[in-house]
Amino acid sequence: MTASLRVIDPGLAATLQDCGREGYQRFGVPVSGALDKISLAAANTLAGNAPHEAALEVLAAGLTVMVCAESVTLAVAGTASPFLVETAQAVLRIPPFRSITARRGDIVRFPPPKGGAVFYVAAAGGFDVPFVFGSKSTYRRAALGGYEGRALQAGDDLPLRWFAAPAGEASSLDLSPSAPDVLRVMRGPNVDYFKPSAFETLLASDYTVAPASDRMGLRLQGPQLERAIDGELPSQGTTAGGLQVPSDGQPILLLADRQTTGGYPRIATVIAADMAAAGRLSAGMSIRFQDVSRDEALQLLKAQREWLASLPSLVKPVPAATLSTEHLLAANLVGGVTAGAAED
Numbered sequence: 001m002t003a004s005l006r007v008i009d010p011g012l013a014a015t016l017q018d019c020g021r022e023g024y025q026r027f028g029v030p031v032s033g034a035l036d037k038i039s040l041a042a043a044n045t046l047a048g049n050a051p052h053e054a055a056l057e058v059l060a061a062g063l064t065v066m067v068c069a070e071s072v073t074l075a076v077a078g079t080a081s082p083f084l085v086e087t088a089q090a091v092l093r094i095p096p097f098r099s100i101t102a103r104r105g106d107i108v109r110f111p112p113p114k115g116g117a118v119f120y121v122a123a124a125g126g127f128d129v130p131f132v133f134g135s136k137s138t139y140r141r142a143a144l145g146g147y148e149g150r151a152l153q154a155g156d157d158l159p160l161r162w163f164a165a166p167a168g169e170a171s172s173l174d175l176s177p178s179a180p181d182v183l184r185v186m187r188g189p190n191v192d193y194f195k196p197s198a199f200e201t202l203l204a205s206d207y208t209v210a211p212a213s214d215r216m217g218l219r220l221q222g223p224q225l226e227r228a229i230d231g232e233l234p235s236q237g238t239t240a241g242g243l244q245v246p247s248d249g250q251p252i253l254l255l256a257d258r259q260t261t262g263g264y265p266r267i268a269t270v271i272a273a274d275m276a277a278a279g280r281l282s283a284g285m286s287i288r289f290q291d292v293s294r295d296e297a298l299q300l301l302k303a304q305r306e307w308l309a310s311l312p313s314l315v316k317p318v319p320a321a322t323l324s325t326e327h328l329l330a331a332n333l334v335g336g337v338t339a340g341a342a343e344d
Contacts (some may be wrong), residue, residue: 003069003164004157005123008107011061013215016052016146017159017256018129018201021135025237032145035059035215038308039177043122043306044201045311046075046099046171049141054129054136055122060282063110067102070164073098073124077117079177079280082343084109087108094291097173098318099124101165116280117126120309122294125162138344139257140179140334170318171313172238178276179285183253183270184292184300185243190233190265193271194245198225198267202243202289211283215257216283217244224249225267232263241270241278252277 002075003224017040020033034040034057041051048140056063076083080096086107094100096119102108113119129136138146147158187199207222225245238244242254244264254262270278271292281287292300 001340002157003072003160003162004070005065005160006074007063007107007152007154007156007158008010009062009064009109010152010156011058011063011112013061014063014136014152015057015140016054016055016129017137018320019052020137020256021133021145023032024133028260029032029133029144030139030257030260031214031240032139033135034120034178035138035256036177036276037279038276039118039280040120040122041308042077042097042173042175042312043075043120045315046077046173047073047096047122047124048168049122049124049126049164051308051311053126054074054146054160055127056119057120058110058113059118060112063152065108065158067104067106067108069104069160071101071103072162073099073101073162073165073168075124076110076119077115077122077173077175077177078119078220080119081111081114083111088207089126091307095172097175101170114200116177117281117282123160125160126160128159129132141257141281154162158338172318173314174316176340177277179280179282180287181209182288182290183274184290184297185241185268185270185296186292186294186297187268188266189269191198191267192268193227193229193233193265195228198227199291201225202251202267203291206286206288208224209281209283209285209287212279213283215255216260217255218278218285220253222250222252226228226253227265228309229265233265235261235263238262239269241275242266242271243343248317255279271300271302273297277306302303316328 132145145151146321207220210219
């Protein structure tokens with residue numbers, strides 16, 4: 001008998017993502033991977049996995065799954081709301097940044113992201129899907145990786161590596177990531193293509209995330225960034241965080257599924273330490289940009305990596321009593337309790 005999570009309601013754009021397929025962009029293969037790698041690492045840490053293990057990335061709408069395994073430990077991190085675990089005895093309301101062990105037949109309902117674009121659901125042991133070019137990440141445009149190279153659909157059975165959850169306490173992390181108000185940038189690499197005032201316009205203005213945004217990039221609407229040179233440059237390799245500017249003067253912030261090369265000049269690049277935060281932005285949100293030096297960007301990235309390495313030490317056990325029916329009823333965290341037996 002196999003172990004899986006069966007998709008009941010797939011939402012709109014749930015996919016499997018890890019940290020992406022580095023090293024293949026020169027062959028025309030996009031990096032892909034999680035939009036918010038910090039939340040991916042947090043979910044995996046709570047589930048007892050390595051931080052880069054593939055997890056479910058849930059965008060825009062929610063997700064509902066049924067446990068088709070003896071048991072599975074699940075953990076949620078990101079801009080997430082409390083989720084529901086429907087057992088034979090009760091409906092449990094579990095806050096994000098908490099792990100819980102669900103059992104065969106339990107229904108787990110994850111509502112849409114709250115206050116941001118994305119959250120992650122990690123399963124202890126990970127999902128048993130093949131690596132493609134060194135990654136389990138889904139790149140939908142080429143039907144590459146993940147679960148059959150696509151977003152989840154109702155009826156999919158996502159195979160789990162473990163038939164049963166390991167013994168252990170539930171755990172929690174005291175984190176609350178949010179979508180940013182400001183993203184830090186470095187100038188370039190194509191500043192010569194813009195008028196001297198364009199960078200000052202970028203730093204002084206509010207930009208709004210347009211509805212046409214996706215995992216490839218955030219289309220931003222705001223004051224026009226004026227070009228000094230018309231036309232496009234010879235195609236160059238792209239980088240995460242690049243702010244491309246087409247002829248209409250409206251910047252596009254490149255994200256995980258960005259094209260491997262492009263000819264739009266880049267006025268600035270969002271620093272690596274802010275890319276997880278950028279991945280939390282959703283349509284209608286406003287963002288500003290702040291100029292930093294290369295040394296500042298490196299120090300911020302070093303500090304972030306040190307903090308990520310410390311995540312396991314920040315995990316706290318959740319006493320079993322706090323997940324009992326009696327405690328949850330007293331705390332008003334249970335939507336209802338039934339005996340689970342049919343009545344005459």
